[in-house]
Amino acid sequence: MQKPFEAYQQNAVLTASPGELTLMLYNGCLKFLNHAKKAVQDKNIEAKHTNLSKAQNIISELIVTLNFDYPISKDMRKLYDYMNRRLVEANIKNDIAIISEVEGLITEFRDTWKEALIIYRKKQYSSSGLV
Template sequence: MQPALNTYNKVYVDTTTNKVKMLLDLYEGAIRFVGFAERVLEARNIAKKGEYISRAIAIIGELDNALDRNAGGEIVRNLSSLYEYMIRRLTEANRGSNVHALREVKGLLENLLDTWKQAAQQLPDTDMAVSSGKNGMASHSGKKYGGIHVAS
């Protein structure tokens, strides 16, 4: 019985730890694409600007879709509103070639990434976990960070 429990625990930890890493990777990817968009905008490469902004918008949309709106309460509503704001600003940046909007969104994403990294570091390695919910991230009892439940 004990070997089966150990196997279950290892699979649980491996799976959920990967979800935290995936969350961090998504933020890093969005930051990277916004940075790329900023550079190509300054170089006047309009086609690439649109491509990179579209990729950043897609990632932010996925982050928003992953929120557990049934369990996250006000934190989830605020985070969702922030994601929607970032998408609007990126759309404005794309339409108007607005480098300031790109920098604003990049700063917001960097702040969120730093917050998530700090939250993840506060948990022991075996507990640094986000369990699967409706959308693949978020619905385990434990600490709540930004509307995604992190197991404690």
């Protein structure tokens, strides 16, 4: 039997819009980057590698979701590729500064995405005639 929180998490993912799923990916990536930094500090090589790999997997998923009908997607792809390369380097060098650099980039992407979702929802709400 599933624990209530696990059931809630699964339901949240299954009912989320594509925009909300992207936001969840960014937040998950940030969580794993934070765990990786702590693992480096604790000299826990296995946990560092696991969490950096999870962050890289999320970045790879973000690449897959890009819509290349929009020119900005090509630039985003380059930044995601850069972040993945930096995380490989951080993994090899046990470098918290590199992880923090990627964390800063992901935070900017997440905050921008969050703001775009708010604007989109306001537009949808106002166009529905409910305002």
